[in-house]
Amino acid sequence: MNAIGNGPDSDSKSVTPTAAAGALQAVSMRGDIGRTVGPARTASNNVQVCRTRDYISDDAAISGGLVLYFSAKRVGAGVEVDGDAHALRADIEINGVCVAVTFDGGATSKAISNGAVLVPCDPVPPSAFGLAKFEAGTLFWRKVERTFAVGGAPVYWRTQGNTPGIAGENAFSGAAGTAVSKIGVAGAMTTAGSWTALTAFWGPDLVAGVPDGPMRAVYTYGASLEEGQKDNGGDGASGAGGYIRRGLANVGGKKVAGVNVGMGGERADQFVSTSAYRRQLSAFCNIGLNGYGGNDFSSNRNKEATSASLDQCDAIIKLLLIGGKRIGRLVWHRSPTAPIAGRPSQIRPFARASLISAPIWTHPQRHSLPMAR
Known part of the structure; x- marks a missing residue:
């Protein structure tokens, strides 16, 4: 994966959020949760x-x-x-x-x-x-x-x-x-x-620990694409596992630690009302990636209600994240010009350069990532 350059979606400097001194945080790339019984x-x-x-x-x-x-x-x-x-x-x-x-x-x-x-x-x-x-x-x-x-x-x-x-x-x-x-x-x-x-x-x-230096730990919350559906199973480092896992397995050539709590079919308002367990995992991370919105719109929630729910999601997680408390909202869109091998319907996400220092997934047409401050 190539780092974003000085394009319309890149900031003038790259920022790697750091944990507070002595903070216990996620230190490996495979934080995950149970979704089936x-x-x-x-x-x-x-x-x-x-x-x-x-x-x-x-x-x-x-x-x-x-x-x-x-x-x-x-x-x-x-x-x-x-x-x-x-x-x-x-x-x-x-x-x-x-x-x-x-x-x-x-x-x-x-x-x-x-x-x-x-x-x-x-x-x-x-x-x-x-x-x-x-x-x-x-x-x-x-x-x-x-x-x-x-x-x-x-x-x-x-x-x-x-x-x-x-x-x-x-x-x-x-x-x-x-x-x-x-x-x-x-x-x-x-x-x-x-x-x-x-x-x-x-x-x-x-898996948690106290790193000897700055270490990114990404908390991904969202629905099916964030969870890893529309892809084969895997850990992200073996050519499968979902676009987020694959992206975080190679951010500028580095594997990035994190926890994925995405749940297919879920709306932002559902996360707000029913996430007591999952939100606790965000306390081990220092970056948030919010991918909600698609199911809100597909279930006919209006723009104002969806936007309010997205803000509520971010406010909840921002209170728990370690250190810089940076949250990005993923922007997904289709790309017939940059196909993923074997996938007829191409959907790829982006993250602003200052959030994790590289995109989650490269794409020929870049767009800014809405940021929760």
């Missing part, structure tokens, strides 16, 4: 494990520990629903060294209650992996194992797997007491140990 668990499949890839932001290193946050929530358009209780274990793997995380000062598992929000693990220091610090751009793996009561229903990311697939990323289910735990075991998982392959994926809400 699976079938009730039986005695043969009530334990699940999922291994997913992530990257530390390219903006800065981290000398302190990494903290994984977990929730039991499912989001729909205009709804936030409590997920079922489960027991949770997790690990982090870097360069073949796999470290099981702990909770509450040393416990190897955590009981996640119905509807729990942002439950942290204990900080995992770089020394646990034999490192002096987590370098900018570090690739790491997150593995999450959860055990439900029979009848409990798991929450997943909406996208089932990735296309193209990410080597080493997969998920399994098995029977509690029979399936052999994968936590603390390095490398790609296999079905060995009485496991069966799953197509559904999930992970922590976000």
Whole structure:
């Protein structure tokens, strides 16, 4: 992705928002939420494990520990629903060294209650992996194992797997007491140990830490295109995952940290009235990207009502963002002259240069991004 030059949508200088000193913030690129619920668990499949890839932001290193946050929530358009209780274990793997995380000062598992929000693990220091610090751009793996009561229903990311697939990323289910735990075991998982392959994926809400220098952390809120629909599944770094994820995986050649809480089919006024869980995630970010509006207009809300709702969205998030509190509104429009391979209907977004120092997606015709001050 090329940086914006001195065009009609660029400012005279580029600004990278910084977190307040010592602030805990999102530091990896794969913050995400559950948007779909699976079938009730039986005695043969009530334990699940999922291994997913992530990257530390390219903006800065981290000398302190990494903290994984977990929730039991499912989001729909205009709804936030409590997920079922489960027991949770997790690990982090870097360069073949796999470290099981702990909770509450040393416990190897955590009981996640119905509807729990942002439950942290204990900080995992770089020394646990034999490192002096987590370098900018570090690739790491997150593995999450959860055990439900029979009848409990798991929450997943909406996208089932990735296309193209990410080597080493997969998920399994098995029977509690029979399936052999994968936590603390390095490398790609296999079905060995009485496991069966799953197509559904999930992970922590976000990975947080205190960066050693300025680090962008983007909070994306909006509807289907912001969520990642109209594209194959993925993390943004493998040629799929939605336009926002793909864009933030390469902002001027850098991977940018963030959390995506977009929900397909949702209007701005629905986010205002039903986002108590999702808005808490914005407190780990220092840039906001608001993509609402399309569903408002398509459902015949008038311009004045929609504009008021967009302002309310931004006012809510601006109060929670770290530091500079910069919010941009995404402008989407179709481009028959700059197609995305394999996509007959081309829709691409923009962000003003001063917001993240490069566009979310390049486009031959540039437009200014409305800014919430």
